[in-house]
Amino acid sequence: MEKEKAGSGAARSEVGLGILELLDEHTDREHGVTAAWLADRLGVTVKTVRGHLYALREMRPFGRRVDRIERGDLKHAESPDPRPGWYVEPVFDAAQMRLLADGAALSRSDGEYLQDLIARIYAFAGRSRQLGVRGSLPTPRHYNREFLSNIERLNDAIAHERRVRFRYCTYDVSGELVPRLGPDGKPREYTADPYDLRYKNEKYYLICHLGAYDKLSYLHVERIRDLTVDGEDHTLERTFDSFRDEHGDPIDLTAFLAERPYPSPGPAIPVRLRVEGGLEPVFDWFPDAKATRVGDDVYEVTVKATPWATIWWALQYTTSEVRITVLEPQSIRDELRRAGYILLDRYER
Structure with a gap:
């Protein structure tokens, strides 16, 4: 006799949830299960399971598709053991999962x-069976134990436009994080209007406005400690919309960060380059660069970036197979020349 023989709403819901749990655990786009397999595990009839499956297909529970995989659908399957049957669409596809x-x-x-x-x-x-972590993931030696809670608090502060206060750290001689000190020798407290969290150059940055400055700041989240968030919404002293670019237009944060391969202060300016040997270093860092071929594997390139970001970027390719020469502006050429003399003096002995 069926376990849900009374046919009550509660019993029907229990069967439906049981089907979804089994589909979620045992199926994907290339591996289905039969109604008989589901019925056996739930202790109900195949007819009952099929009725629920057809209903779930119409409902799209939680926005996920429930449907049948036919043999013809598996003609180009990548899995070595594809299997037709019923499945529930995963929350993420394989590419999203990996990213x-x-x-x-x-x-x-x-x-x-x-x-x-x-x-x-x-x-x-x-894809639980494909879990792609080989070995353990170590915790960084000098890990900030407040990092994860800070991410959660900052996310809420950004969403509700709440001002934040915190200590900002540097490293001592053992590599441990210690608060920066003020002129009085005591740990300094910072206040900021938080706008966004962005990952760049293997660092998690808080994009914010620090009260003492009239520009955007980029802070390493892992260096923030003793974070507190205002209890009321809309307590920002300055909103992100109040910032403007060099043309007086509102700042597009994605474009703004793209002009700063290294987060750095100052306006982004056009920089003209001569690049010999390949364009990988250019487009890896400046996706909006404009390049023109002027010779055999020689290019004239224009990028938009802050001067310091350009200097740091160019210096890292000094000894690479690609030769990069800044043509304009002269101020960046002068700074690179100065860096060269400093290095020559430091290492000639």
């Missing part, structure tokens, strides 16, 4: 927490 998991692995966070997070990402993609 999220690899992005998480790059963050300087607690290793055990990351292991669990990545396992959940794979589970949401229906």
